[in-house]
Amino acid sequence: MNQQQIQLKSRPDGWPTTETFDFKEVEIEEPKQGEVSVKTLYLSVDPYMRGRMSDAKSYVEPFEVGKPLNGGIVAEVVKSESDQLAVGDVVTGALDWQEYNTVSAESVRKLNLHGASPSTALGVLGMPGLTAYFGMYHIGEPQKGETVVVSGAAGAVGSIAGQLAKRKGARVVGIVGSKEKEDYIKSLGFDEAVNYKDESFASALKEACPDGIDVYFENVGGDVSDQVWPLLNTFARVPVCGAISAYNLEQGEQDIGARVQGFLVKSRVKMQGFLVGDFRDHYRDAYAELSGIVQSGELTFEETIHQGLDKVPDAFLGLFKGENIGKQLVQVSESK
């Protein structure tokens, strides 16, 4: 039996286009001893994947041209040759972008959902939620009464990061790109929302932070963040989670803007890039905490779910156009 697989057709220079993705028909493999076949339920598109489409040295191996793209997927076991997993089990792992994956049972993790939607394993209870947790709690370390600013605040990571800062008693200001997102993050409990597309963004941000900024959770980079540096308080912390505005620069094009060194010295700021994987030793505790506050309803999350494998390229591109609220997902098939 055959299925659709999404391959990297060519490395994008600048924005990904239709030339970036290729839909190919490939065979569904039968599981061998110790393997399972799983059917993709939800496929995660994440900004970091753009980096893997280039061949630049990075923290993960680049995707290969002519090979399937790959990322976080939630899937259901449909055939099992392993005593560790049974048909009907729902699992998650880094899997190829296709309808079915046949892999070693050990390469995926069985989900214990406790009533949560399986999609949460790709969002609030998965990589984005943990990223928010470690960036905010291990690097940002917001204190009661401090001002925390989160950019990309309506996104999968930012929306959680802001709520986690609120839990520590901080005043939280979110930077977003639409009125709808302003309303959304206010509904999550953010104290203020500032729209970077407004002409008055710089002054609005300043007004929203009358006591300066103690933690800046950086997701976007670019002109937006250039306005943040002058507002940083003494001993401010800047967890740098991403810089999505710069991911689609063309070859040779540089990310030029405000140099930060002067601000870092003046206010003795710590700015630190991180990846969720750097905190692997703390996954268990973080997951337990996030899981508890999701179940109790203290942490709110949203998902923007597209339907069908053919929508994956659009869903991916949508990330860079600011289309999604919360976690951007593609539902590829339904659980039986």
Add this chain to the structure above:
Amino acid sequence: MNQQQIQLKSRPDGWPTTETFDFKEVEIEEPKQGEVSVKTLYLSVDPYMRGRMSDAKSYVEPFEVGKPLNGGIVAEVVKSESDQLAVGDVVTGALDWQEYNTVSAESVRKLNLHGASPSTALGVLGMPGLTAYFGMYHIGEPQKGETVVVSGAAGAVGSIAGQLAKRKGARVVGIVGSKEKEDYIKSLGFDEAVNYKDESFASALKEACPDGIDVYFENVGGDVSDQVWPLLNTFARVPVCGAISAYNLEQGEQDIGARVQGFLVKSRVKMQGFLVGDFRDHYRDAYAELSGIVQSGELTFEETIHQGLDKVPDAFLGLFKGENIGKQLVQVSESK
């Protein structure tokens, strides 16, 4: 009796000029109970003082127009109305830029020189030496075999920072602005010296760091540092001590260049601004260590000493023109 005092005539916009400094004749005050009169031996000019000449919010109060400039001075007690200090004692403190200061005995610290020149209290055994120590050891934390790059490597802080990294077994590359300084830092034990004024600077730096950069001790900022970011290794540390290239920007002029966020995420870099005063609790240990290795001859330092109070403005401006090797000082008078 009267003396010369150097006042801030007007706040410079851009580079300080003759309009920045004013020499005024003022009275030498007689010490009251608990006070001493001290004669300036050595006066320290330091890049950070440029910030105090502006009225922008910073970590220290700005200098006041029409009031004396002030900074690190080594002086000799010439009159004492305090039982804590005797005539002939050599002290250091933050004193006004003039020939004699009359101050509370408690506002200065008596030097125990152990044979060292009193000028070292303003350099290797003073603020610059401690700055190098804390930046390199508390933030940079170089490990054996790592590559450490120091900018402003022939300066008061950089020359010590590089030697301290060598002591931990790192490979140390210095960035300087002249052939003379290249030779100087090599004589200190730096493994490589790269001249940022050479046209081939970018490629020379890359060649000097075949294994990338693990610690970048930042003193200069600007175009020079823009070439450093792409070479940073995973988990690199960037103690940000200063950004001297940007200190004389004119009002409204911005420090524009390579944004760092992309590099920080890709390599999970920690970039941290600091001041020596942030490490006050560790002064004693740091001083003891520095003092020991200076006495044993394991730490080498140079001083560029100008003669006479009238040379202070030139000595100060020289800092920004890259004139000095090692610590830039003015000898105002000789010890009796």
